[in-house]
Amino acid sequence: MKQFAELVTILGxxxxxxxxxxxxxxxxASANDKDKVWVIALFSGRRPKRTISGSLIQLWCSExxxxxxxxxxxxYHTVGDLSETVALLIPDTLTIKNAEPRPLHYYVxxxxxxxxxxxxxxxxxxxxxxxxxxxxxxxxxFNKLLSGAFRIGVSQKLMVNALAKxxxxxxxxxxxxxxxxxxxxxxxxxxxxxxxxxxxxxxxPYPFYLAYALEDEPSxxxxxxxxxxxxxxDGIRGQLIKRNxxxxxxxxxxxxxxxxxxxYTVLKDLLPDGIVLDGEIIPAVDGKPLxxxxxxxxxxxxxxxxxxxQEVPMSFFSYDLLEFEYEDYRNTPLSTxxxxxxxxxxxxxxxxxxxxxxxxFNDWSALAELRSGSRNQGAEGxxxxxxxxxxxxxxxxxxxWKWKIDxxxxxxxxxxxxxxxxxxxxxxxxxxxxxxxxxKLVSFTKAYSGxxxxxxxxxxxxxxxxxxxxxxPVRTVKPELVFEIAFxxxxxxxxxxxxxxLRFPRINRWRKDKKPDEINTIGDLKKMLEIYGK
Amino acid sequence: xxxxxxNKGLYCKAGNFFIDPWQPVDKAVITHAHSDHARSGNxxxxxxxxxxxxxxxxLGPNSIQAIEWNEPITINGVNVSLHPAGHIIGSSQVRIxxxxxxCVVSGDYKLENDGLSGQFEPIKCHSFITxxxxxxxxxxxxxxxxxxxxxxNWILNNNAEGKTSVLMAYSLGKAQRLLPCIExxxxxxxxxxxxxxxxxxxxxxxxxxxxxxxxxxxxxxxTFKGNVVIxxxxxxxxxxxxxxxxxxxxxxxxxxxxxxNVRRRNADAGxxxxxxxxxxxxxxxxxxxxxxxVYVTHGFQAAFSRYLNETGIYSAEVKTEYGIDEEELIEPxxxx
Numbered sequence: 001m002k003q004f005a006e007l008v009t010i011l012g013x014x015x016x017x018x019x020x021x022x023x024x025x026x027x028x029a030s031a032n033d034k035d036k037v038w039v040i041a042l043f044s045g046r047r048p049k050r051t052i053s054g055s056l057i058q059l060w061c062s063e064x065x066x067x068x069x070x071x072x073x074x075x076y077h078t079v080g081d082l083s084e085t086v087a088l089l090i091p092d093t094l095t096i097k098n099a100e101p102r103p104l105h106y107y108v109x110x111x112x113x114x115x116x117x118x119x120x121x122x123x124x125x126x127x128x129x130x131x132x133x134x135x136x137x138x139x140x141x142f143n144k145l146l147s148g149a150f151r152i153g154v155s156q157k158l159m160v161n162a163l164a165k166x167x168x169x170x171x172x173x174x175x176x177x178x179x180x181x182x183x184x185x186x187x188x189x190x191x192x193x194x195x196x197x198x199x200x201x202x203x204x205p206y207p208f209y210l211a212y213a214l215e216d217e218p219s220x221x222x223x224x225x226x227x228x229x230x231x232x233x234d235g236i237r238g239q240l241i242k243r244n245x246x247x248x249x250x251x252x253x254x255x256x257x258x259x260x261x262x263x264y265t266v267l268k269d270l271l272p273d274g275i276v277l278d279g280e281i282i283p284a285v286d287g288k289p290l291x292x293x294x295x296x297x298x299x300x301x302x303x304x305x306x307x308x309x310q311e312v313p314m315s316f317f318s319y320d321l322l323e324f325e326y327e328d329y330r331n332t333p334l335s336t337x338x339x340x341x342x343x344x345x346x347x348x349x350x351x352x353x354x355x356x357x358x359x360x361f362n363d364w365s366a367l368a369e370l371r372s373g374s375r376n377q378g379a380e381g382x383x384x385x386x387x388x389x390x391x392x393x394x395x396x397x398x399x400x401w402k403w404k405i406d407x408x409x410x411x412x413x414x415x416x417x418x419x420x421x422x423x424x425x426x427x428x429x430x431x432x433x434x435x436x437x438x439x440k441l442v443s444f445t446k447a448y449s450g451x452x453x454x455x456x457x458x459x460x461x462x463x464x465x466x467x468x469x470x471x472x473p474v475r476t477v478k479p480e481l482v483f484e485i486a487f488x489x490x491x492x493x494x495x496x497x498x499x500x501x502l503r504f505p506r507i508n509r510w511r512k513d514k515k516p517d518e519i520n521t522i523g524d525l526k527k528m529l530e531i532y533g534k
Numbered sequence: 535x536x537x538x539x540x541n542k543g544l545y546c547k548a549g550n551f552f553i554d555p556w557q558p559v560d561k562a563v564i565t566h567a568h569s570d571h572a573r574s575g576n577x578x579x580x581x582x583x584x585x586x587x588x589x590x591x592x593l594g595p596n597s598i599q600a601i602e603w604n605e606p607i608t609i610n611g612v613n614v615s616l617h618p619a620g621h622i623i624g625s626s627q628v629r630i631x632x633x634x635x636x637c638v639v640s641g642d643y644k645l646e647n648d649g650l651s652g653q654f655e656p657i658k659c660h661s662f663i664t665x666x667x668x669x670x671x672x673x674x675x676x677x678x679x680x681x682x683x684x685x686x687n688w689i690l691n692n693n694a695e696g697k698t699s700v701l702m703a704y705s706l707g708k709a710q711r712l713l714p715c716i717e718x719x720x721x722x723x724x725x726x727x728x729x730x731x732x733x734x735x736x737x738x739x740x741x742x743x744x745x746x747x748x749x750x751x752x753x754x755x756x757t758f759k760g761n762v763v764i765x766x767x768x769x770x771x772x773x774x775x776x777x778x779x780x781x782x783x784x785x786x787x788x789x790x791x792x793x794x795n796v797r798r799r800n801a802d803a804g805x806x807x808x809x810x811x812x813x814x815x816x817x818x819x820x821x822x823x824x825x826x827x828v829y830v831t832h833g834f835q836a837a838f839s840r841y842l843n844e845t846g847i848y849s850a851e852v853k854t855e856y857g858i859d860e861e862e863l864i865e866p867x868x869x870x
């Protein structure tokens with residue numbers, strides 16, 4: 001655990017990617033194999049499920065250290081992280097001196113083993129672990145691992161690169177081998193990285209090829225006829241796989257979603273065997289996508305009602321073909337893959353499998369015109385793909401670009417503030433915004449990002465000096481600061497007072513030039529809903 | 535009570551003087567020379583002998599009366615004496631006694647003897663006014679020796695990699711406290727101008743401090759290579775830092791206890807070294823006074839005060855203008 005805690009410390013504090021890479025690579029070179037497998041799992045989104053609630057952890061910890069719960073909560077609001085709070089609250093006097101050091105996998109596996117045990121057993125394990133991990137950093141990492149919130153500022157890509165460096169394989173090969181279905185508790189490091197694993201696991205997806213945002217004018221890309229344009233959909237990026245007569249649906253986050261969308265089951269019979277398609281998981285009626293807000297009603301649901309299947313039917317908007325008749329097509333040009341894909345989709349001919357249409361254009365300015373109509377297509381912009389591009393691994397510049405439309409914006413005033421977490425702990429960075437409703441203000445969204453550290457510090461100071469009321473961690477603030485809120489979409493919602501829900505709201509800029517009475521109104525929001533929310 | 539909480543500061547009516555006032559008054563007793571406690575514009579000042587040169591440096595010439603610790607004087611019939619607070623050089627608790635009632639204003643304090651600021655002295659009193667900068671149980675300090683050896687290892691490690699170690703520390707207090715720690719590594723020490731001015735003032739007052747040089751604009755880059763620089767937090771990220779490249783930044787502050795603060799500061803290392811009492815320090819200081827009433831000022835006063843009340847010690851929060859705010863993140867810089 002000590003070695004892993006040291007790794008996490010470097011990853012958490014180092015500001016240079018190269019230092020992080022080296023720390024990971026050193027770890028892979030020296031740690032024991034079982035721990036390495038867990039580290040790969042943890043950094044590729046395969047952490048164990050949280051089985052102990054935060055409130056139980058609070059309760060057990062405050063009992064152990066003999067402090068009232070309210071003081072625990074007060075500490076938690078200041079630290080901004082439950083795992084860290086617990087780690088800091090255990091005093092030296094309670095730790096077991098010279099406890100036998102145990103490896104990372106011991107703790108994770110023991111935790112998984114106890115997932116279904118009675119509460120008393122789990123409590124005993126947690127407290128014993130807190131006490132034997134004498135170093136607060138190790139306690140912190142332990143808590144983090146088991147609270148299902150293990151994010152440490154390292155991308156999967158970086159981990160893959162580090163592993164590639166240590167075992168001397170290409171990163172794209174590593175990315176593929178560690179994708180898909182495997183259980184860190186049972187697989188060995190050798191098995192995981194072996195070539196045979198790829199061929200025996202028929203569910204294995206390919207690493208996704210991701211695009212950067214286009215920042216320059218598209219004319220910088222060269223000749224229009226070398227490029228293919230498609231609508232950029234606002235759904236879940238996914239891979240649809242059929243191998244050995246089984247169907248698998250993977251999300252970009254490498255979550256197996258096969259069971260969640262029964263609409264796709266029919267494709268198992270219709271698709272040819274040994275095929276992998278890349279596309280968007282998105283609800284659609286008559287080939288036209290429905291707003292993201294409706295997709296959200298399907299995500300995370302265990303049981304899907306008939307009504308939902310009727311109202312929010314899922315489609316797969318395919319735009320690439322990665323494997324055909326068990327043959328890896330990723331190194332053939334996009335134009336070839338596209339042709340094959342069109343044939344496949346035409347043969348299947350079922351509404352559950354759509355082809356993501358190509359947007360035809362002759363010159364860049366015509367395309368810009370088409371792009372401005374993206375919202376009417378239910379799209380959030382365009383994808384530009386070079387016709388001769390191969391299907392690469394991870395986020396790469398050059399051949400694929402996303403060219404999103406400008407967000408919708410509205411001016412609003414901040415009315416509530418709450419402290420953030422992580423690097424924003426003890427700083428008011430999470431705000432709630434309101435628009436005018438006659439003489440009153442009505443809250444309509446929260447936003448957490450979009451300001452610079454300096455601006456956050458400035459707003460933080462304002463909040464501290466202009467708090468009107470305190471509700472637990474939330475402060476009511478004098479409605480004075482005006483911000484431009486940007487968002488990608490708007491939908492009707494009966495869960496919000498304002499009657500609208502925004503898609504990906506964030507702070508676009510601080511309107512220091514505007515006074516609170518110059519902000520937008522609820523009427524303005526309703527108008528946007530009318531235009532874009534259908 | 536002997537002390538009233540007014541909008542100008544802590545006021546002793548019987549003696550007609552203020553302690554650490556934040557608005558100009560006729561007579562001010564000053565606990566220590568940090569800018570939120572010692573402000574300009576007062577008619578006259580009373581402080582510890584070692585605080586005087588610092589006040590002169592920061593506020594210019596003034597009517598300043600300096601006394602020693604445990605040297606009682608009388609102001610308008612009220613007995614006043616200063617006692618070590620252990621916070622920074624010269625920092626003092628103010629003990630006031632009148633008609634058999636004793637009140638102690640502690641200013642800022644820490645319990646550990648840092649070798650420069652004196653050993654905090656617990657004083658029996660009826661009412662005790664305490665700070666609460668780190669008044670939450672998440673704040674627990676390690677002994678100074680242990681922190682120093684961590685810092686020394688970090689410095690030597692940077693040195694081995696050819697990097698300059700830049701330690702970010704409060705110019706008055708923390709910076710001087712670090713000097714012996716760095717001196718033990720045998721590496722030359724360089725000071726930012728703000729730190730250097732205080733260094734000179736203290737040397738002038740006869741305090742022995744390890745040798746250190748000011749960072750001069752014309753010093754060639756190689757001068758700093760692998761060596762150590764002390765600078766105030768405000769220098770971080772400024773063009774002034776460029777001359778030390780390649781360097782590593784270590785921030786020395788109690789706030790470094792929380793990871794988020796280390797990350798926000800973009801520090802390469804955070805050293806949990808504070809000149810304030812930690813949670814247990816505050817609790818034991820309060821208990822040792824035997825005070826019937828405890829007034830809690832700047833910091834986590836709501837939480838600390840509530841906890842004292844729940845453990846049977848009568849306590850109330852007091853709003854002051856010490857610290858930037860109850861939740862200040864970065865210790866304030868003296869305006870030097």
